[in-house]
Amino acid sequence: MIRLAGGRVIDPAHGRDDVADLWIDHGRIVPPPAGRRADQSFDVAGKIVMAGAIDIHSHIAGANVNTARLLLPEHHRAHLARPPATPLTELGWSTTETGRLYGAMGFTTVVEPAIAPHTALHAHLELADTPIIDKAILTVLGNEDFLLSLMREKEGAGPIRDYVGSMLASSRALGVKVINAGAAMAFKHNVRSFGLDDVVPTYGVSSRAIVSALQRAVHELGVPHPLHVHCNNLGLAGNVETALQTIAAFDSLPIHLAHLQFYSYGTEGKRGFSSAAARLAEAVNKATHVSIDVGQVMFGQTVTVSSDVLRQFAATRFAHPKKSIIIDGDSNGGGIVPIAYRKSSYTNAVQWAAGLELFLLIEDPRRVFFTTDHPNGAPFTSYPELFALLMDRNLRAAWLEDLPKSALDMTTLPAITREYTLFEIATMTRAAAAKLLGLSDRGHLGEGALADIAVYHDLKDRAAMFRAAHLVFKNGENVVRDGKVVREIDGKTLNVAPPYDRGIDRRLDGYYEGLYGVPRRLFTVPPEARGFLSAFQDVPCAA
Amino acid sequence: MPGRRGEGRHPRAWIEGVACSLDAAIEAALGRLRESRHPLFAGLGCDVEGARKLVRLAKLVGASIDHLSGTATGIELAVARDMGAFLTTPGEAAARADTLFILGPETGEAGTEYLDRVLETTPKLAARDAPRGVVWVGPALKAKARSNRLDITSFQVPTPQIATLLAALRARLADRPVAKAPLSAPRLDAIVEKLRQAKFGVAIWSSPALGPLAIEALAGLVRDLNETTRFSCLPVIGADNAAGVAMTLTWLTGFPSHIDFARGEAEHDTWRFDAARLARSGEADLALWISAYRHHWPDWAGDMPLIALTARADQMKRSPAVIEIEVGTPGADHDTVDFSPASGLFAFRAATARQAIPSVAEVIDRFCTELAEPARSLR
Numbered sequence: 001m002i003r004l005a006g007g008r009v010i011d012p013a014h015g016r017d018d019v020a021d022l023w024i025d026h027g028r029i030v031p032p033p034a035g036r037r038a039d040q041s042f043d044v045a046g047k048i049v050m051a052g053a054i055d056i057h058s059h060i061a062g063a064n065v066n067t068a069r070l071l072l073p074e075h076h077r078a079h080l081a082r083p084p085a086t087p088l089t090e091l092g093w094s095t096t097e098t099g100r101l102y103g104a105m106g107f108t109t110v111v112e113p114a115i116a117p118h119t120a121l122h123a124h125l126e127l128a129d130t131p132i133i134d135k136a137i138l139t140v141l142g143n144e145d146f147l148l149s150l151m152r153e154k155e156g157a158g159p160i161r162d163y164v165g166s167m168l169a170s171s172r173a174l175g176v177k178v179i180n181a182g183a184a185m186a187f188k189h190n191v192r193s194f195g196l197d198d199v200v201p202t203y204g205v206s207s208r209a210i211v212s213a214l215q216r217a218v219h220e221l222g223v224p225h226p227l228h229v230h231c232n233n234l235g236l237a238g239n240v241e242t243a244l245q246t247i248a249a250f251d252s253l254p255i256h257l258a259h260l261q262f263y264s265y266g267t268e269g270k271r272g273f274s275s276a277a278a279r280l281a282e283a284v285n286k287a288t289h290v291s292i293d294v295g296q297v298m299f300g301q302t303v304t305v306s307s308d309v310l311r312q313f314a315a316t317r318f319a320h321p322k323k324s325i326i327i328d329g330d331s332n333g334g335g336i337v338p339i340a341y342r343k344s345s346y347t348n349a350v351q352w353a354a355g356l357e358l359f360l361l362i363e364d365p366r367r368v369f370f371t372t373d374h375p376n377g378a379p380f381t382s383y384p385e386l387f388a389l390l391m392d393r394n395l396r397a398a399w400l401e402d403l404p405k406s407a408l409d410m411t412t413l414p415a416i417t418r419e420y421t422l423f424e425i426a427t428m429t430r431a432a433a434a435k436l437l438g439l440s441d442r443g444h445l446g447e448g449a450l451a452d453i454a455v456y457h458d459l460k461d462r463a464a465m466f467r468a469a470h471l472v473f474k475n476g477e478n479v480v481r482d483g484k485v486v487r488e489i490d491g492k493t494l495n496v497a498p499p500y501d502r503g504i505d506r507r508l509d510g511y512y513e514g515l516y517g518v519p520r521r522l523f524t525v526p527p528e529a530r531g532f533l534s535a536f537q538d539v540p541c542a543a
Numbered sequence: 544m545p546g547r548r549g550e551g552r553h554p555r556a557w558i559e560g561v562a563c564s565l566d567a568a569i570e571a572a573l574g575r576l577r578e579s580r581h582p583l584f585a586g587l588g589c590d591v592e593g594a595r596k597l598v599r600l601a602k603l604v605g606a607s608i609d610h611l612s613g614t615a616t617g618i619e620l621a622v623a624r625d626m627g628a629f630l631t632t633p634g635e636a637a638a639r640a641d642t643l644f645i646l647g648p649e650t651g652e653a654g655t656e657y658l659d660r661v662l663e664t665t666p667k668l669a670a671r672d673a674p675r676g677v678v679w680v681g682p683a684l685k686a687k688a689r690s691n692r693l694d695i696t697s698f699q700v701p702t703p704q705i706a707t708l709l710a711a712l713r714a715r716l717a718d719r720p721v722a723k724a725p726l727s728a729p730r731l732d733a734i735v736e737k738l739r740q741a742k743f744g745v746a747i748w749s750s751p752a753l754g755p756l757a758i759e760a761l762a763g764l765v766r767d768l769n770e771t772t773r774f775s776c777l778p779v780i781g782a783d784n785a786a787g788v789a790m791t792l793t794w795l796t797g798f799p800s801h802i803d804f805a806r807g808e809a810e811h812d813t814w815r816f817d818a819a820r821l822a823r824s825g826e827a828d829l830a831l832w833i834s835a836y837r838h839h840w841p842d843w844a845g846d847m848p849l850i851a852l853t854a855r856a857d858q859m860k861r862s863p864a865v866i867e868i869e870v871g872t873p874g875a876d877h878d879t880v881d882f883s884p885a886s887g888l889f890a891f892r893a894a895t896a897r898q899a900i901p902s903v904a905e906v907i908d909r910f911c912t913e914l915a916e917p918a919r920s921l922r
Binding site for chain 2: 071096189313514518521
């Protein structure tokens with residue numbers, strides 16, 4: 001039995017912010033025992049105690065991420081914990097270091113949000129080699145010939161629901177993501193731009209219809225995490241209209257919009273590129289069915305890794321260094337395009353400001369999530385600086401001094417005074433994140449919760465505080481001390497397995513044999529493979 | 544199948560060519576690994592699980608790892624990391640490509656098998672309803688004999704001239720004049736026109752035949768074709784799970800090959816950590832040679848002592864290894880996850896005839912367990 005004595009416990013799920021002891025036994029948080037002494041006691045007086053943080057959207061594994069590693073052997077330095085002098089590690093981008101670096105910051109659960117079902121086994125192999133943290137994947141649907149054919153033939157919601165259930169099972173995923181719905185297929189037909197009401201050639205199915213069908217299927221299957229949507233027209237000037245249309249279009253059920261910063265652009269100013277984040281935040285505030293994550297841009301070298309192949313192809317001309325990989329995969333696609341976000345760039349400064357505007361202008365920290373869309377906006381190792389920016393208006397003002405004045409004129413950021421409290425940070429990165437994913441066993445410090453706990457020094461320098469947690473416990477085991485990993489344990493992989501009509505599996509077996517001439521099991525994560533993977537934990541679905 | 548593994552096989556091992564127990568071979572190998580100043584891990588014909596354990600062992604003994612120098616996968620990766628790539632899957636090439644651009648000879652067993660499958664498949668997802676177009680450039684082609692559902696045009700070009708040809712095609716695509724090319728201007732233009740008319744074209748080749756210059760020229764040509772239509776590439780995947788091991792090493796260390804752990808963390812240098820160079824220069828003083836898919840040896844095998852984990856040879860010839868341990872073949876003797884040339888993806892394969900001989904992973908795991916004991920730690 002372990003006792004964390006006298007820390008300031010911040011647990012928004014239970015409305016708590018007070019000084020108290022926490023007790024851990026058999027990997028869980030337990031009530032203070034009567035008449036029993038702790039086997040081990042940690043004096044955390046004056047420290048901040050929170051549940052382990054949860055990252056709902058970070059590209060940490062899988063074929064596309066690994067291709068990015070292959071493309072950029074020179075780039076591992078960019079993933080070092082920042083600033084570069086931090087002696088945490090020599091190498092920042094392997095699966096091993098990913099788990100260790102997340103652990104050092106007090107993160108204990110991370111979701112890899114974009115795995116094409118056929119590459120799920122690859123992703124799970126990588127996740128099994130990612131230590132300390134628990135992890136999960138979202139399976140990417142919306143571009144498959146099988147699904148689009150169901151829609152073209154108007155087979156109705158039943159077969160689509162069963163199909164989604166089958167794909168969740170065969171890829172061992174926690175939820176479903178749709179990425180520029182239909183665009184990867186359209187790009188194979190040489191379509192170069194694809195909006196919400198554009199139609200996939202030969203199928204006659206619009207992007208809107210695909211998102212709607214998947215949103216309904218996910219809901220009917222009882223999957224806790226709502227459909228996770230990467231909208232159309234990412235990165236384009238004026239695309240705030242797409243985001244606003246998307247918010248309005250799917251208002252009957254919950255929906256999660258990923259990395260909204262990349263959709264918060266207007267067309268004002270001499271350059272026709274401005275931040276429309278304030279307008280978008282206002283719409284999100286009113287739309288209670290919507291949750292979002294930000295996808296904050298931070299300055300420096302990074303690489304964009306995305307299954308939005310149509311968009312990534314367009315981005316190749318801006319690649320820095322000048323090389324990219326464009327993949328026309330089975331059903332899905334992928335694009336690996338390196339990029340350097342520069343403080344001196346008008347565009348990059350607007351992007352940076354727009355992300356912060358979303359964070360600061362969306363009022364409810366239960367509906368806005370902390371991401372950089374790692375590594376697309378910035379490597380996750382830049383999180384500590386981002387926490388600090390959210391919590392300190394003076395720090396923001398200092399950063400603004402370095403940015404092009406013309407860009408700042410195109411945002412409302414300089415006028416925003418809000419500062420996140422620790423309670424709000426804990427809400428966003430713990431309580432609300434767990435709720436969004438349907439993980440009742442974590443994200444809080446109530447009795448019976450997993451003992452995933454992060455203890456921080458209460459430093460004025462919030463970046464230093466969040467960069468190196470004082471103590472981190474995973475399943476009650478002390479894995480980090482003062483930012484150093486002291487124990488490398490294996491986490492689990494979380495997945496859902498909602499019931500569905502297995503008739504669809506027989507149909508899919510025949511379909512794969514007919515189309516590819518090889519058995520469907522080659523494209524799945526079969527139960528027999530579990531010896532090569534992390535242990536799976538089933539997350540319950542609504543009945 | 545002649546020479547097929549039978550039931551009831553048991554572990555076999557040899558020291559200096561003399562049969563011994565598995566335990567004795569492992570003990571002898573451990574002695575060599577402990578004494579080595581700079582071990583080299585090469586070959587790496589193993590599955591994902593084997594590669595995982597190898598990285599652990601390399602960290603323990605400060606080894607260099609290279610399995611890609613001079614191989615097909617090594618050439619592909621080197622070109623892709625220098626200039627990027629357009630890539631597609633075996634499934635998409637088979638099901639969608641209305642045009643195939645096949646380069647080079649019909650070499651390599653895996654390549655021939657896959658090509659046969661693609662050429663016999665009707666592309667059900669192709670954007671146009673017509674026989675699949677095939678443009679085949681290479682020496683001494685037998686392509687004419689293929690199915691009548693194909694619209695094949697072949698151009699006889701010696702393999703060493705394919706790079707020049709591709710550069711010339713790229714110039715003609717950009718409407719630039721070409722002075723020297725292995726084909727006449729009208730024939731060049733005929734090829735360009737077929738490529739340009741593709742709705743979704745796929746270039747297929749086997750890289751040991753083509754070499755890096757040709758692949759680079761092809762990557763440029765395909766990039767330019769994508770300005771107006773869709774085109775992608777499918778390098779034929781080599782044997783021995785080389786691509787799968789390269790990917791596994793990449794996620795575990797950041798690098799696909801040419802890795803060194805002598806200074807603790809993974810370092811990467813394609814010259815310093817080239818296996819043949821390390822062997823011939825004497826910088827490495829011991830090699831751990833892994834070849835679980837087939838029985839073969841590196842051409843630098845005589846340059847230093849070799850510990851070998853190999854698939855069984857049907858005829859035991861004189862082995863260059865000081866210590867040799869027979870290991871199971873992934874997917875035959877034991878369950879495995881490795882890279883499937885049929886799908887272009889990692890896939891699980893159950894053993895076809897489970898045997899009581901150890902896998903690469905199991906042998907390496909024993910090394911790790913022994914070496915990780917603090918009393919015997921090297922560092």
